[in-house]
Amino acid sequence: MPNKPAMQVHPRRGLGFLTLGASLHDILTRLKAQPRTYPTIDISYSSSEPLMIPVFLNLPSNGFxxxxxxPDQRLRLIEVLDFTKTQLRYNDKDLFKFPEASPTPAVDTGPAFRQIYNRMGLTNLEEYIPPILGSGSDQGILVWSYPGVAFTFPVQHANWSPKVDFVTLLSYTAPASALSMAIFDGRSWEEARSDLMIRACPYPRSLALSSRGRESRPDEVDLVRVGANGKILLDRRASSPFQMVLGKTTPQDLVAELGPPDAIYRKYDRRLSIHKTPPRDRKTGRAYSRSPPTNSDGLVDTDESSTHTSADDSDVEDHEMVKENTSSDLSAECFYNYFDHGFDVFISYPANRSPTLSPVESEEYGYESNTKKLVATKMLLHGNVPGSYPFNRYRRSRWVIDFQIAELDVNLDSETPYTALSESLAELWPGDLNKRAMVLNRDFWGDSPGSSCELLGSWEDSTNAQKKGMESNAKGGPGAGNTKLYGFPGLLFEVLKNDAVSCLTVY
Structure with a gap:
């Protein structure tokens, strides 16, 4: 097999760098960084239940x-379906070799049972699966398992007998090549498949944490617990929880606990400024007429041309007053982007706000009065929902809304459909607040992801979007990238058309 990549087989752990438990975002990012080795990447998912049904990532050019x-988007099973695409190694030796007379083997060629037996040894973890009644097939499947790895072989049902041992059956009675190989976490395939998608993962989501040098990397966040009045608790995989308090947690606290951000983003978007309270002069109390920042302030504003209008002398005067008072403040405000954790934190100067819920006990809440100090004032938790516009920009962040109040009808977590979430939250805030929505068009508000992936599930509102690349889908028909924003006090939900929450903003 000349010019074929070689990958080490690690039972119960993974295949090469593909580690069980790794996040979909981490694996997909690594694969996309090697287009020559992994030229084709297909993603299959359920368009109606993308957060409940398993996601399949197919690599046809590599046979995987x-x-x-x-729910968690963690790697649970690795299957080798075509042994001719990649050279497999076990304990630094070839797991099997193809005959020299056939440098280009047939597609259905796989390792013979004797090759696997000689390389991996004997096992008593066998299982025979007879052909399905009424299928018309006379061929069953024999699963030859070791802890964490299993092979399947075709067997004529007429040749199988419980009195014949499996070694004899595979070696002499029905010698055949393996059809596939599976790598999983478990003692045997028969034992593991019952809870394959829900059992605890022994390895972290981050591939970097699975490799050397992990001591210098921050621990990953398992779950974000959103409490009342700006309190957010971050449960971590191996470290003690870290509590954020919006309006009090400083950027230094974030770097110390979560590590430096993967990126820092500064942007002032005028399209939302209409919903904000206009700034006022501290001496006169008069409201300014215009939001001040421009590109000359060092901020990114992609829509300046569409919002620029002529101004009279009074507007210019007001504009200069705002710029003098706030340009330095706004240039310091920014988003800390934690792509590997799955969330963003907005760093800004605190401002007064109403509490999420009335405190049960007498305690202080809200922002500090020291307006000269930058603090975390907002947190965006990204869902990484397959089929959504920002898919694979962030690792999926799982969260639960925990106000520590009376029992509600459903779990308030990241997997709950928004309709059920809103019905329960409406019990806390009577009225029609949750029914009012703003439409957010991702087609025009952001750049195309420019992905080489092929999405095999349906795109949000496009029936002809199957089997097209992400970039063409994102630029597809009207409304292909539309989502809706629903607000509750302190909470803002971005909801897809399939009722999945794409992003939760806590402020």
Whole structure:
């Protein structure tokens, strides 16, 4: 097999760098960074239940299929379906070799049972699966398992007998090549497949944490617990929880606990400024007429041309007053982007706000009065929902809304459809607040992801979007990138048309 990549087989752990438990975002990012080795990447998912049904990542040019659970998007199963695409090695030796007379083997050629037996040894973890009744097939499947790895072989049902041992059956009675190989976490395939998608993962989501040098990297966040009045608790994989308090947690606290951000983003978007309270002069109390920042302030504003209008002398005077008072403040405000954690934190100067819920006990809440100090004032938790516009920009962040109040009808978590979430939250805030929505068009508000992936599920509102690349889908028909924003006090939900929450903003 000349010019074929070689990958080490690690039972119960993974295949090469593909580590069980790794996040879909981490695996997909690594694969996309090697287009020559992995030229084709297909993603299959459920368009109606993208957070409940497993996500399949197919690599036809490499002969692999990767299976991720829906809620946490962690790698649970690695399948080798074509042994001719990649050279497999076990303990630094070839797991099998193709005959020299056939440098280009047939597609259905796989390792013989004797090759696997000689390389991996004997096992008593066998299982025979007879052909399905009424299928018309006379061929069953024999699963030859070791802890964490299993092979399947075709067997004529007429040749199988419980009195014949499996070694004899595969070596003499029905010698055949393996059809596939599976790598999983478990003692045997028969034992593991019952809870394959829900069992605890022994390895972290981050591939970097699975490799050397992990001591210098921050621990990953398992779950974000959103409490009342700006309190957010971050449960971590191996470290103690870290509590953020909006309006009090400083950027230094974030770097110390979560590590430096993957990126820092500064942007002032005028399209939302209409919903804000206009700034006022501290001496006169008069409201300014215009939001001040421009590109000359060092900020990114992609829509300046569409919002620029002529101004009279009074507007110019007001504009200069605002610029003098706030340009330095706004240039310091920014988003800390934590792509590997799955969230953003907005760093700004605090301002007064109403509490999320009335405190049960007498305690202080809200922002500090020291307006000269930058603090975390907002947190964006990204869902990484397959089929959404920002898919694979962030690792999926799982969250739960925990106000520590009376029992509600449903779980308030990241997997709950928004309709059920809103019905329960409406019990806390009576009225029609949750029914009012703003439409957010991702087609025009952001750049195309420019992905080489092929999405095999349906795009949000496009029936002809199947089997097209992400970039063409994102630039597709009207409304293809539309989402809706629903607000509750302190909470803002971005909801897709399939009722999945794409992003939760806590402020």
């Amino acid at each position: 299929r990767l299976r991720f659970d829906g």
